[in-house]
Amino acid sequence: MATSEVVQERVQISLAAESLSEERIAHLERLVSQARSAAAVFTQFTQEDVDRIVKAMALAGLDQAQHLARLAVEETRLGVMEDKVIKNMVATEFVYNYIKDKRTVGVIREFPERNLVEVAEPIGVIFSITPITNPTSTVLFKCIMAIKTRNAVIFSPHPNAWRCCSEAVKIMYETALKHGAPEGVFACLESHTLQDNAYLMRHKDVGLIDATGGPGAVKAAYSSGKPALGVGPGNTPVYLEKTADVNTAVTDIILSKTFDNGTICASEQTAVIDDEIYDFVLKKFAELGAHVCNEKETKLLARTVIDAETGFMQPMAVGQKAADIARLAGISVKAGTKLLIAPIHGVGREHPLSVEKLFPVLAVYRAKSADEALKVCVDVNHAGGLGHTAVIFSRDDDVIRRFSEVMNAGRILVNSPGSVGAVGGVYNDLAPTFSFGCGTGGGNSTTDNVNIYHYLNIKRVARRTQAHMWFRVPNQIYFNLNAVENVRQFPSLSTIIITNPALEKFGHVDIVRRYLPEGTHVHVSVIPDAEPEIKVVMQGVEALNFYKADQIIALGGGSVIDAAKIMKLKFESPDADLEELAAPFLDLRKRVVQYPTEKTNRARLIAISTTSGTGSEVTPFAVLTDKARARKVTLADYSLTPDVAIVDPQFVMSMPKGLTADTGIDCLTHALEAAVSSYASAYTDCNAMQAIRMAFKYLPIAYENPRDEEARLMMHNAACIAAMAFANASVGVNHALAHAFGARFGVAHGRANALMLPHVIVYNASVPTKFLPSPYQKGYIAHKKYATIADLLGLGGHTIDEKVKNLVVATEKLLDQLGFPRSIADLGISQEEFERAMPELTRLAFDDPSWRSNPRMPLMSELADLFWKAYHGRGPAKAAGVTGQASLQHSA
Amino acid sequence: MAMIAVWLKIDEERVVQALQEVEEQLGNVEGEVALDFSSVRRIDPSALRALERFAGMADDRGVKVVLRGVDVGVYKVLKLVKIGSRFLFVS
Numbered sequence: 004m005a006t007s008e009v010v011q012e013r014v015q016i017s018l019a020a021e022s023l024s025e026e027r028i029a030h031l032e033r034l035v036s037q038a039r040s041a042a043a044v045f046t047q048f049t050q051e052d053v054d055r056i057v058k059a060m061a062l063a064g065l066d067q068a069q070h071l072a073r074l075a076v077e078e079t080r081l082g083v084m085e086d087k088v089i090k091n092m093v094a095t096e097f098v099y100n101y102i103k104d105k106r107t108v109g110v111i112r113e114f115p116e117r118n119l120v121e122v123a124e125p126i127g128v129i130f131s132i133t134p135i136t137n138p139t140s141t142v143l144f145k146c147i148m149a150i151k152t153r154n155a156v157i158f159s160p161h162p163n164a165w166r167c168c169s170e171a172v173k174i175m176y177e178t179a180l181k182h183g184a185p186e187g188v189f190a191c192l193e194s195h196t197l198q199d200n201a202y203l204m205r206h207k208d209v210g211l212i213d214a215t216g217g218p219g220a221v222k223a224a225y226s227s228g229k230p231a232l233g234v235g236p237g238n239t240p241v242y243l244e245k246t247a248d249v250n251t252a253v254t255d256i257i258l259s260k261t262f263d264n265g266t267i268c269a270s271e272q273t274a275v276i277d278d279e280i281y282d283f284v285l286k287k288f289a290e291l292g293a294h295v296c297n298e299k300e301t302k303l304l305a306r307t308v309i310d311a312e313t314g315f316m317q318p319m320a321v322g323q324k325a326a327d328i329a330r331l332a333g334i335s336v337k338a339g340t341k342l343l344i345a346p347i348h349g350v351g352r353e354h355p356l357s358v359e360k361l362f363p364v365l366a367v368y369r370a371k372s373a374d375e376a377l378k379v380c381v382d383v384n385h386a387g388g389l390g391h392t393a394v395i396f397s398r399d400d401d402v403i404r405r406f407s408e409v410m411n412a413g414r415i416l417v418n419s420p421g422s423v424g425a426v427g428g429v430y431n432d433l434a435p436t437f438s439f440g441c442g443t444g445g446g447n448s449t450t451d452n453v454n455i456y457h458y459l460n461i462k463r464v465a466r467r468t469q470a471h472m473w474f475r476v477p478n479q480i481y482f483n484l485n486a487v488e489n490v491r492q493f494p495s496l497s498t499i500i501i502t503n504p505a506l507e508k509f510g511h512v513d514i515v516r517r518y519l520p521e522g523t524h525v526h527v528s529v530i531p532d533a534e535p536e537i538k539v540v541m542q543g544v545e546a547l548n549f550y551k552a553d554q555i556i557a558l559g560g561g562s563v564i565d566a567a568k569i570m571k572l573k574f575e576s577p578d579a580d581l582e583e584l585a586a587p588f589l590d591l592r593k594r595v596v597q598y599p600t601e602k603t604n605r606a607r608l609i610a611i612s613t614t615s616g617t618g619s620e621v622t623p624f625a626v627l628t629d630k631a632r633a634r635k636v637t638l639a640d641y642s643l644t645p646d647v648a649i650v651d652p653q654f655v656m657s658m659p660k661g662l663t664a665d666t667g668i669d670c671l672t673h674a675l676e677a678a679v680s681s682y683a684s685a686y687t688d689c690n691a692m693q694a695i696r697m698a699f700k701y702l703p704i705a706y707e708n709p710r711d712e713e714a715r716l717m718m719h720n721a722a723c724i725a726a727m728a729f730a731n732a733s734v735g736v737n738h739a740l741a742h743a744f745g746a747r748f749g750v751a752h753g754r755a756n757a758l759m760l761p762h763v764i765v766y767n768a769s770v771p772t773k774f775l776p777s778p779y780q781k782g783y784i785a786h787k788k789y790a791t792i793a794d795l796l797g798l799g800g801h802t803i804d805e806k807v808k809n810l811v812v813a814t815e816k817l818l819d820q821l822g823f824p825r826s827i828a829d830l831g832i833s834q835e836e837f838e839r840a841m842p843e844l845t846r847l848a849f850d851d852p853s854w855r856s857n858p859r860m861p862l863m864s865e866l867a868d869l870f871w872k873a874y875h876g877r878g879p880a881k882a883a884g885v886t887g888q889a890s891l892q893h894s895a
Numbered sequence: 896m897a898m899i900a901v902w903l904k905i906d907e908e909r910v911v912q913a914l915q916e917v918e919e920q921l922g923n924v925e926g927e928v929a930l931d932f933s934s935v936r937r938i939d940p941s942a943l944r945a946l947e948r949f950a951g952m953a954d955d956r957g958v959k960v961v962l963r964g965v966d967v968g969v970y971k972v973l974k975l976v977k978i979g980s981r982f983l984f985v986s
Binding site: 037039040041042043044046047127185186187 | 944973975
């Protein structure tokens, strides 16, 4: 409890201990050694052991409450004996009641929903400074806290209170010993010096300093380099707002301000009273035994109790009775006067009584408005009371809220007395304490009422959490030949079909139109067959608005479907900022940017895919080209996923060979990357594996014989199935490389993927240079996943390494069958040009979000290495091997 | 390999007395003193002091002190008072 300037601890505790004699040092070392042993032994105690001792100590403190109170008043000449009895009882009974059921040994708290457990670890030796104002109650309180938390304490009482304090320590120690506490658990410095304190504050075996004392002691504690709990000085403003219950307020303030003659530093120092109730409040104070000073008396009082030189209160006034202070000041008051009320007109040095006064003198200020009152309270708070306590009496919740916002106080007490309220457990649910943390405002590390948890190291046992995963796809997917007929079941007054010129020319739009329900107004919007530009998207949005569309049918490949997704987004949420929505993220669920949920318009999106690769009909991704800034904008959010997907092979029967190969390899890459993704789950694995099997079997057939209906059907389904996998498991480093390379050299996405694919399989199957955090996986399993795929494809092999090699060989064979170039060099790109592009390529690839779910975290140098491998290329389909990579040696 | 000169099972209730008994034999011992702590589940300050004194005396005489079967709670106490390094621990 900060006696602040009361005790005028103007001599700072020096951290120099050179002046100590050898004998004194030996004595202090002995105390620390005993405490250290006691604390060490204490670690073996159970919760039941400490609870038994604590109960006995609380009872002993209660039994000796009057004895200790009498000793304290006799020694310190401060306060009121009867009130000190109450303090001692609060320090034992109330504190015991607060802590008795709390766990402080072993597991103290469990949070099963968060997979977190808190385990207590004692601090060891605590060096504790106790004050003159609340000497014995503070000792009782700290002894009980220490035993409850299995710590040893060396006490350093205020020099003018050491007899009563050492008696309190003795009573607690003897009781604790009798009930099993280890020897040496408490010690009390007697006749000590500031140098003793300095020595102990710096001692290597002292774990914590708990300084409840003047600012000098607190500052020394914080300067010692040890963890410290300190308290700050107070200067508590109390605001009596016009709606306050005046009877309650006046009674509480008198109770608080006269309790132990005002020695509790949380007690009210200046009452700021609304004009409307000011006279009534003062009348009530007078009725209940306060003396309201006139102007002359106020000046006399200020001259007597405030040091004109320092501006702080005079020590001789601290803890004295109101009548005695009045007599000293030469003010005539009635017998039995409890409190002196001193009207002031401002805060600061010109208004001496606006400072902390740890005696029954209360300054009062008449405020003309709530704003003025709040400002004066802020002034008082900043005049030496930052972080401590503030009090308000009001029935107006809005005023109470404003008060709590502007006060910098660890305790903001509402409609209750400051001193007894701040102690906690009597008028409110604050933790009972005799040590008020004042936060950084008061130069402290906490704003809490210091309690048992500040005497513990709390260890948090965090178990690996099985984070929720997801599998999100359109809730309706129609597939197989003539699946397009299903558009007839979706009623619509106004449908916009988004498509590209070729598809319209082939008559595909007419097929869709044929199955739309009668009465549907249809408008066809033809967009260029290329990655959509912002301009194109916005034209589409205009059409949607113009025709008041309630349904969008995207008929096309990835570009058309992506354009339709973004049109829908802008149509439904016109304020959506595409630039902001494209912001990078690491985890979809924790991203900074949230997609809009409030919608101005609503339209169903039906996606009908006309290529067998991107799978955009079931994914939450859309890519936009920003030509003005020569870049691509990738949007990703499940709200972009189409409502309905239609996978009808009749729309892909006429795909040319090159497009069949490019899109087919895109499908295979999606599936292979999803299979080894760090986001892979059993739900995505089944889709990825099935798609891989289908692609290996049917892609060569569809390529060689485009009219093979079964192959076309299977590849169309494979693309959608692979997309369901990567829509939820995402892709990997292959896509990051392909995006960068494709953008820089204008190479089709599927072809770019093909150039990287064998090298990436080898790369991911090798021991990573750097692991990527992947809470969803147990260990590194990419190589095992590839081996499983090899098994699924019947590629043979006995070990994982052999199986991975066989998968690489099979992939290369497939690429050869599809006529893909074997290297980037085969595309006619010179080595010099490629070398020049390398810094940009690696930068682009590293910035690409695709690799965030890759099983292996790529280093920039590794990305460059992969690019060079792709440049020089694979050989003919033969032993691809894992040359140059550390292989993961596991038997199958 | 050092010769085990003294081997003694320590009873939790008699740690101090047991150590005093071994102390008396230290003058005639060469090699190691092995103390079986497997029955000691908790150690008190007096036992701790006795162990610390015993470690000092053993050091002075060049005798190694081996503690066998020390409970992890007791082991932590020895670490906290920084005397763990003065013993050899075997399980």
